[in-house]
Amino acid sequence: xxxxxxxxxxxxxxxxxxxxxxxxxxxxxxxxxxxxxxxxxxxxxxxxxxxxxxxxxxxxxxxxxxxxxxxxxxxxxxxxxxxxxxxxxxxxxxxxxxxxxxxxxxxxxxxxxxxxxxxxxxxxxxxxxxxxxxxxxxxxxxxxxxxxxxxxxxxxxxxxxxxxxxxxxxxxxxxxxxxxxxxxxxxxxxxxxxxxxxxxxxxxxxxxxxxxxxxxxxxxxxxxxxxxxxxxxxxxxxxxxxxxxxxxxxxxxxxxxxxxxxxxxxxxxxxxxxxxxxxxxxx
Numbered sequence: 001x002x003x004x005x006x007x008x009x010x011x012x013x014x015x016x017x018x019x020x021x022x023x024x025x026x027x028x029x030x031x032x033x034x035x036x037x038x039x040x041x042x043x044x045x046x047x048x049x050x051x052x053x054x055x056x057x058x059x060x061x062x063x064x065x066x067x068x069x070x071x072x073x074x075x076x077x078x079x080x081x082x083x084x085x086x087x088x089x090x091x092x093x094x095x096x097x098x099x100x101x102x103x104x105x106x107x108x109x110x111x112x113x114x115x116x117x118x119x120x121x122x123x124x125x126x127x128x129x130x131x132x133x134x135x136x137x138x139x140x141x142x143x144x145x146x147x148x149x150x151x152x153x154x155x156x157x158x159x160x161x162x163x164x165x166x167x168x169x170x171x172x173x174x175x176x177x178x179x180x181x182x183x184x185x186x187x188x189x190x191x192x193x194x195x196x197x198x199x200x201x202x203x204x205x206x207x208x209x210x211x212x213x214x215x216x217x218x219x220x221x222x223x224x225x226x227x228x229x230x231x232x233x234x235x236x237x238x239x240x241x242x243x244x245x246x247x248x249x250x251x252x253x254x255x256x257x258x259x260x261x262x263x264x265x266x267x268x269x270x271x272x273x274x275x276x277x278x279x280x281x282x283x
Contacts, residue, residue, distance in 0.1 A: 009072065009088035016069050016091050018143030019098055022062035022135075026055045026105075038134055039166060039178045040127050043117050051108040058101035064094050099132065106131035118174050134182065137161075141181040157218050159187045159202045164217065 025034045032042050068091045075083030106128045113124035141161055145152045156163040162182040169175035190198040199205035203215040 102132040
């Protein structure tokens with residue numbers, strides 16, 4: 001009879017699954033396009049020896065995860081409680097090692113921030129300072145998006161995560177379009193104790209000047225992750241692609257209250273599937 005992992009082992013298992021792809025991403029061939037998904041496209045001069053060494057350390061740390069995850073899954077399947085505990089502890093240690101390597105990667109990037117052509121040194125330094133936490137956020141939210149994308153939309157609406165498209169800077173290859181994915185767990189307390197203040201901070205809810213301009217992009221992304229994942233799955237299966245607007249976030253429409261289409265009308269007319277569908281668990 002299969003055993004049951006404790007809460008800590010269950011959380012560690014999901015985090016481990018989320019961080020597994022770092023083994024492939026933290027390589028000299030992939031790191032520049034990978035970092036571009038965080039909003040800054042670096043030149044090849046980034047690949048200095050110390051930075052590459054930090055990359056290799058991160059890839060090695062992530063490479064230890066699959067074996068431990070398999071051990072944990074087998075222990076759960078076989079009802080081996082001591083095996084569950086042992087694999088769980090090992091997995092937590094490996095996750096800690098990955099976090100350390102990501103911090104070291106940020107340190108090495110910071111050391112190069114003043115010598116990268118086409119990159120503003122101050123911007124590169126700030127990017128490097130936040131690199132460890134931003135990579136963790138990116139990996140965790142991307143994983144959640146792949147297994148339970150509707151939850152990402154809900155969390156984004158509540159402010160627990162930021163899942164916000166950025167258009168980039170036209171004509172500037174250093175600033176490509178990207179989707180910011182950041183955990184905002186510090187807002188959890190306000191969500192349960194001061195939800196009115198949290199809504200006011202996020203959307204100016206209750207203010208005289210509230211116009212929905214901050215709310216509508218997040219509301220649109222309630223189904224954007226799920227819609228985009230469906231589109232990707234459809235392409236893999238050879239199903240005709242949806243129109244481009246299928247994966248676009250909804251934007252507020254000017255002219256509300258003056259006889260023209262307003263944000264809520266636009267929202268109802270442009271929905272690509274019922275809002276309730278975001279609560280349905282992915283298959």
